[in-house]
Amino acid sequence: TTDPVPTPSSPPPDVVRAASMELVVTDLEASRRFYVDVLDLVVTEEDEDTVYLRSLEEFIHHNLVLRRGPVAAVAAFSYRVRTPEDLDRAVAFYTELGCRVERRTDGWVKGVGDSVRVTDPLGFPYEFFHEVDHVERLAWAxxxxTPGALVRIDHFNQVTPDVPRAVAYMENLGFRVTEDIQDEAGTTYAAWMRRKPTVHDTAMTGGDGPRMHHVAFATHEKHNILAICDKLGALRMTDSIERGPGRHGVSNAFYLYLRDPDGHRVEIYTQDYWTGDPDNPVVTWDVHDNQRRDWWGNPVVPSWYTDASRVLDLDGELQPLTSRTDDSEMEVTIGADGFSYTRKGDTEHGFKLGATL
Amino acid sequence: TTDPVPTPSSPPPDVVRAASMELVVTDLEASRRFYVDVLDLVVTEEDEDTVYLRSLEEFIHHNLVLRRGPVAAVAAFSYRVRTPEDLDRAVAFYTELGCRVERRTDGWVKGVGDSVRVTDPLGFPYEFFHEVDHVERLAWAxxxxTPGALVRIDHFNQVTPDVPRAVAYMENLGFRVTEDIQDEAGTTYAAWMRRKPTVHDTAMTGGDGPRMHHVAFATHEKHNILAICDKLGALRMTDSIERGPGRHGVSNAFYLYLRDPDGHRVEIYTQDYWTGDPDNPVVTWDVHDNQRRDWWGNPVVPSWYTDASRVLDLDGELQPLTSRTDDSEMEVTIGADGFSYTRKGDTEHGFKLGATL
Amino acid sequence: TTDPVPTPSSPPPDVVRAASMELVVTDLEASRRFYVDVLDLVVTEEDEDTVYLRSLEEFIHHNLVLRRGPVAAVAAFSYRVRTPEDLDRAVAFYTELGCRVERRTDGWVKGVGDSVRVTDPLGFPYEFFHEVDHVERLAWAxxxxTPGALVRIDHFNQVTPDVPRAVAYMENLGFRVTEDIQDEAGTTYAAWMRRKPTVHDTAMTGGDGPRMHHVAFATHEKHNILAICDKLGALRMTDSIERGPGRHGVSNAFYLYLRDPDGHRVEIYTQDYWTGDPDNPVVTWDVHDNQRRDWWGNPVVPSWYTDASRVLDLDGELQPLTSRTDDSEMEVTIGADGFSYTRKGDTEHGFKLGATL
Amino acid sequence: TTDPVPTPSSPPPDVVRAASMELVVTDLEASRRFYVDVLDLVVTEEDEDTVYLRSLEEFIHHNLVLRRGPVAAVAAFSYRVRTPEDLDRAVAFYTELGCRVERRTDGWVKGVGDSVRVTDPLGFPYEFFHEVDHVERLAWAxxxxTPGALVRIDHFNQVTPDVPRAVAYMENLGFRVTEDIQDEAGTTYAAWMRRKPTVHDTAMTGGDGPRMHHVAFATHEKHNILAICDKLGALRMTDSIERGPGRHGVSNAFYLYLRDPDGHRVEIYTQDYWTGDPDNPVVTWDVHDNQRRDWWGNPVVPSWYTDASRVLDLDGELQPLTSRTDDSEMEVTIGADGFSYTRKGDTEHGFKLGATL
Ligand SMILES: [Ca+2]
Ligand SMILES: [Fe+2]
Ligand SMILES: [Fe+2]
Ligand SMILES: [Fe+2]
Ligand SMILES: [Fe+2]
Incomplete structure (x- = not known):
């Protein structure tokens, strides 16, 4: 990292969790069908240009906002903070970083009060809020x-050129790394970071950025994820299935990746592990371990590496992209003969998973 | 058995499977809500007084007929036979037994053609049919x-005073015993009998009869059965849950017993085993083995032993009851201190389950 | 509460989670068979008088210590704290409360370093530790x-006479109530409290105390819990099954209660919900809602209300019991005719679960 | 079909079900590890050169025989017949067809009595037996x-050049088609045929033959299949996973394909549907429907089309191969741009699945 993000002297806001994403979609009716009729998210509220959706165990107003717009993109990665005062901290933290910061006491979207949006040092539109309307938690309903019931929002995944630079900034924001993918030369291809005590609230994936790789919702059990695939088959919508279902190596969770009508990627995810202890062991995977991204060794489809959604600045304009200059995970893991790996020569490293680099 | 049912010289019809039950219900709207809105059976067809329902993997017109009537009862236990000629065999078989037999070439209910109904030697209204309308098999739909999807009808369960007498008659009809419950004195408390190669198409349970103990529908997996309980909880309808969920000893299936608005008992059932080999081993359980009816040893609620639905004759009148004179399973298994059993003193009998009597 | 626990001026230790329980067992070999051969917990280490066990996703030395002793009891409810300095806070906090406090820099058990044990104001042996040996996290192994794989320790449950008094003390210790059971007169029958963002790290159940009601381990899915029942059936150990499996009303989790060879109660538990938001809504259940303890309305066996394990003081002597003087949940919910409830007359209260008292 | 297999005047044996396969393996220890230590099949009996394995719900001696030999191949596809006299029928049926027929009253393998082996008109080594040792049915054990418990053998799958010719012969043997894959020109690419009332006891897949495509074992639930993948990941044996897991279009079952140490293909399979009615609707899939082989539209790996095991004649010599001259499914479904399909232009055909050709 030649151009590190400075460490502010201001303390960061106390982020509770990844809480919501605002997506700009080009065909609101098609997107509503996908998220409501197919994925069965719950409509909290809607108007002509916006649909507010939540998962079944959520008690805040929404986890996903679909907003009609001319170009598919992400308008906000939204985090809940612990107290109203954490918004002051967010303002100070990002102001000190020289970022554009805008605070709206009535919120940027319905259901949410006083909020701060910033264009962060990596170019992402981050939102912080505390005040939010409570709605019915449908856990017992x-x-x-439905068979594929989505019960929680789990995490975001962001594409950024320089992963170590991004990690250092996120650690200043109070996030902690739980797993990452590296190679023997020390290149970091991706890192998972958490505030809540699961594997992540967001992950940083190496690539041209800023872009949004995916937003993830959780089910209770694995059969719920399989049921989503079965339903997509019945609806003759299997083009929506991009990758999976499968078991991740990183995170140990069961997963499925879908693409919405605009190509925004949605992950369905279940059963990662507790990471809340202060000395939670970080798991580093060798980029050449072909079980890192699919524990069963199934190949990763190239689009999963190459495609991602553009993100907006606070004026709603597309953020420009910066190219990744480090090695690309796709290029180093796909040989002339398809997906290659170095697993066969792996030696055991005690009880550590992945390779100890 | 002092009064055995004679063995006809006529060959029996070739029964394929338990296919449908016709239930008389006193509040058709309430019953429709239970079977359609709660249990999610599929309506094939309906009119003012009748609802025709099927399970999701069924391709014949119906597995359950709800018919409005003044007294809750069972109008028919309906079996599909292999060929049209098997109806002639059914007529000859039951005529030789001196039973009332009535054949209707247009069927007794919609969707079914030429059919034979009899009042059988045990007093039950049995129906046999071959011709039937085909409808969409929703297996892939x-x-x-829904989370509690019912995919097949599985079996009936009948209450009759003299189980060995009933078994001998059913064996003449071509059924084969797969499991039973006995005691050391040779009393038989219940027997399971099959045509299709699962544990049963019907079972005979000792008690005052003829009565219908339950009709059973199958799910794919155990979580589907749990989902039905969860939904009943959400609807504040848990009074409908009579017993379970649990694992049966007999049949090894996972089960749940519900009571419909008229008190008709419905079992939800999944995962018994293949019994289609000609020498399939019969499993005899000791009535004092408290894992015979619930493999986990959970007690059987008394209503499950005492309650059952009345059945109708071919004129739609209630069949009179005959009392059981053999020992009652409930009485021999519930001591002064609640549910007792002799399991603790059981000795192992090689690889045979239950006690070898 | 006539005799409130004082609020210390010292800040409490920062508790991360319920991490381990130390159980005194009278037949170590029998207990080892139960926890290792039947429940498949992993042995980290053992000697002649002690077995250290952990769950499959754990990375600290143990979640359960079995120690041979003359009387079955609980020697410690052990919580992990965030930093070494939190032990100083624990000493100051409990010293100010007038409790007996003992710190051992080498720990009270193997695998754990500097630790503090106290006899807390309710009479329970609480332990706090930070230093602990890391062992292999078997999440990926x-x-x-096994089919009933236990992947995490989830929570404790304690019996104490005066629940509001206990709750006030635990809130001073930094815990937060997520759910409780009350009646219209304001009596509190039980309360669930958390540090980690699930429904609880411990619960307070009204009754003669101090006693330990149960310790709970988590599985990934519901079928894992059913598999434990099936295995107990195969081993002819169904007397170990005390209650369940079922769905809780409180916590919305799927559960099973077992009794170990000494009668210590173990819960197997899966799939409660996120509670980590600062304004997480507290769910109050009416004691007369018969879905509060089993969402399917299945009755609670009396032993579940009456039985619990004694706890030890720091010298290893049994703590004396204090009787509950408030109403007993068992008595107010079981009528002459068995389990009664007022659900039928319940009116809806908007989107709030349970009755709003 | 220019060279049809004649229709014998002799009635065929009454086949109950696909019961066992005899596999020749080149490294018996490696194969035993795969089937016993990884897949957890039960060893009924073994000697220096042979291992007899069964599934957990089986009561006959074995479902799989591993026999040490110089070249990996299939020595027998073994079917159970209903009566001892069906062996006479098998002899007469195949003798009339001009096939080599050999009967051994003591059986060809341990545990089985009087048996007939033939080299059938398609070149496959078919075995028929009735007499067999009973062993413990471990359904309740x-x-x-284990998490991936295999409970039944389900079916075989055979590769043969001319599918309609094979189907006509199998129909003479008493099998019935349940599903097939065709194209608009009338080419048949594969057909599924049953004796037991599931989707199949064997399937005929178009290709150079005779070869064995796979043998399939059933689990109870889908999570059992996922558990096998997870275990293979933990054992760093993911090269054994060839295709899946996924949902089949044909059969509607959930599946996984593995390759054993010799490359013999094993399918793990669960939850197809009842086909036992005499008028069970045949489902014909269009070869250009890319959901026919994977309901989720996931691609089929080329090796799954090209690889299969050689089969032996009754002297243990490799049977020669005949090339398929009809179109190849792989070639017509994989375009220059990878896996292509005509689904997008599909029109609905009422309630029929697949295309009505
Ligand atoms: Ca019990
Ligand atoms: Fe993700
Ligand atoms: Fe039943
Ligand atoms: Fe609990
Ligand atoms: Fe297959």
Whole structure:
């Protein structure tokens, strides 16, 4: 990292969790069908240009905002903070970093009060809020649960050229790394970072950025994820299935990647592990371990590496992209003969997973 | 058995499977809500007084007929036979037994053609049919599957005073015993009998009869059965849950017993085993083995032993009851201190389950 | 509460999570068979008088210590704290409360370093530790997972006479209530409290105390819990099954209660919900809502209300019991005719679960 | 079909089900590890050169025989017949077809009595037996079940050049088609045929033959199949995973394909549907429907099309191969741009799945 993000002297806001994403979609009706009729997210509220959606165990107003717009993009990665005062901290933290910061006491979207949006040092539109309307937590409303019930928002995944630079900035924001992918030369291809005690609230994936790789929702069990695939088959919508279902190596979770009508990627995810201890062991995976991204060794489809959604600045304009200059994970893991790996020569490293680099 | 049912010289019809039950219900709207809105059976057809329902993997017109009537009862236990000629065999078989037999070439209910109904030697209204309308098999229609999806009708369960007498008659009808419950004195408390190669198409349970103990529908997996309980909880309808969920000893299946608005008992059932080999081993359980009815040793609620639905004759009148004179399973298994059993003193009998009597 | 626990001026230790329980067992070999051969917990280390066990996703030395002793009891409810300095806070906090406090820099058990044990104001032996040996996290070691795999310790449950008094003390210790059971007169029958963002790290159940009601381990999915029941059936150990499996109303989790060879109660638990937001809504259940303890309305066996394990003081002597003087949940919920409830007359209260008292 | 297999005047044996396969393996120790230590099949009996394995719900001696030999191949596809006299029928049926027929009253393998082996008109080594040793049915032995428990053998799959010719012969043997894959020109690419009332006891897949495509074992639930993948990941044996897991279009079952140490293909399979009615609707899939082989539209790996095991004649010599001259499914479904399909232009055909050709 030649151009590190400075460490502010201001303390960061106390982020509770990844809470919501605002997506700009080009065909609101098509997107509504995908998220409501197919994925069965719950509509909290909607108007002509916006649909506010939540998962079944959520008690805040929304986890996903679909907003009609001319170009598919991400308008906000939104984090809940612990107290109203954490918004002051967010303002100070990002102001000190020289970022554009805008605070709206009535919120940027319905259901949310006083909020701060920034264009962060990596170019992402980050939002912080505390005040939010409470709505019915449908955890016990099993008459409304469907076979593929989405019960929580789990995490974001962001594409950025320089992963170590991004990690250092996120650590200043109070995030902690739980897993990453590296190679023997020390290149970091991706890193997972958490505030809540799961594997992550967001991950940084190496690539041209800033872009949004995916937003993830959780189910209770693995069969719920399989049921989503079965339903997409019945609806003759299997083009929406990009990758999976499968078991991740990183995170140990069961996963499925879908693409919405605009190509925004949505992950369905279940059953990672507790990471809340202060000395939670970081798991580093060798980029050449072909079980790192699929524990069963199934190949990663190239689009999963190459495609991602553009993000907006606070004026709603597309953020420019910066190219990754480090090695690309796709290039170093796909040989002339398809997906290659170095697993066969791996030696055991005690009880550590992945390779100890 | 002092009064055995004679063995006809006529060959029996070739029964394929338990296919449908006709239930008389006193509040058709309430019953429709239970079977359609709660249990998510599929309506094939309906009119003012009748609802025809099927399970999701069924391709014949119906597995359950709800018919409005003044007294809750069972109008028919309906079996599909292999060929049209098997109806002639059914007529000859039951005529030789001196039973009332009535054949209707247009069927007794919609969707079914030429059919024979009899009042059988045990007093039950049995129906046999071959001709039937084909409808869409919704196996692949996962957009219509719900968390508690019922995919097949599995079996009936009948209450009759003299189980060995009933078994001998059913063996003449071509059924084969797969499991039973006995005691050391040779009393038989219940027997499971099959045509299709699962544990049963019907079972005979000792008690005052003829009565219908339950009709059973199958799910794919155990979590589907749990989902039905969760939904009943959400609807504040838990009074419908009579017993379970649990694992049966007999049949090894996972089960749940519900009571419909008229008190008709419905079992939800999944994962018994293949019994189609000609020498399939019969499993005899000791009535004092408290894992015979619940493999986890959970007690059986008394209503499960005492309650059952009345059945109708071919004129729609209630069949009179005959009392059981053999020992009652409930009485021999519930001591002064609640549910007792002799398991603790059981000795192992090689690889045979239950006690070898 | 006539005799409130004072609020110390010292700040409490920062508790990360319920991490381990030390159980005194009278037949170590029998207990080892139960926890290792039946429940498949992993042995980290053992000697002649002690077995150290952990769950499959754990990376600290143990979640359960079995120690041979003359009387079955609980020697410690052990919490992990965030920093070494939190032990100083624990000493100051409990010293100010007038409790007996003992610190051992080498720990009270193997695998753990500097630790503080106290007899807390409610009479419970609480332990706090930070230093602990790391061991292999077997999350990915699926070749060692069994059908009933226990992946995490989830929570404790304590019996104490005066629940509001206990809750006030625990709130001073930094815990937060997520759910409780009350009646219209304001009596509190039980309360669930958390540090980690799940429904609880411990619960306070009204009754003669101090006693330990249960310790709970988590599985990934519901079928894992059913598999434990199936295995107990195969081993003819169904007397170990005390209650369940079922769905809780409180916590919305799927559960099973077992009794170990000494009668210590172990819960198997899966799938409660996120509670980590600062304004997480507290769910108050009416004691007369018969879905509060089993969402399916299945009855609670009386032993579950009456039985619990004694706890030890720091010298290893049994703590004396104090009787509950408030109403007993068992008595107010079981009528002459068995389990009664007022659900039928319940009116809806908007989107709040349970009754709003 | 220019060279049809004649229709014998002799009635065929009454086949109950696909019961066992005899595999020749080149490294018996490696194969035993795969089937016993990884897949957890039960060893009924073994000697220096042979291992007899069964699934957990089986009561006959074996479902799989591993026999040490110089070249990996299939020595027998073994079917159970209903009566001892069916062996006479098998002899007459195949003698009339001009096939080599050999009967051994003591059986060809341990545990099985009087048996007939033939080289059938398609070149496959078919075995028929009735007499067989009974062994413990481990259905209730849940202490021996593992997360990926295989409970039944389900079916075979055979590669043969001329599918309609093979189907006509199998129909003479008493099998019935349940599903097939065709194109608009009338080419048949594969057909599924059953004796037991599931989708199949064997399938005929178009290709150079005779070869064995796979043998399939059933689990109870889908998570059992995922657990096998997870375990293979933990054992760093993911090269054994060839295709899947996924949902089949044909059969509607959930599947996984593995390759054993010799490359013999094993399918793990669960939850197809009842086909036992005499008028069970045949489902014909269009070869250009890319959901026919994977309901989720995931691509089929080329090796799954090209690789298969050689089969032996009754002297243990490799049977020569005949090339398929009809179109190849792989070639017509993989375009220059990878896996292509005509789904997008599909029109709905009422309630029929696949295309009505
Ligand atoms: Ca019990
Ligand atoms: Fe993700
Ligand atoms: Fe039943
Ligand atoms: Fe608990
Ligand atoms: Fe297959």
């Amino acid at each position: 099993y008459d409304r649960h | 996962y957009d219509r599957h | 699926y070749d060692r997972h | 849940y202490d021996r079940h």
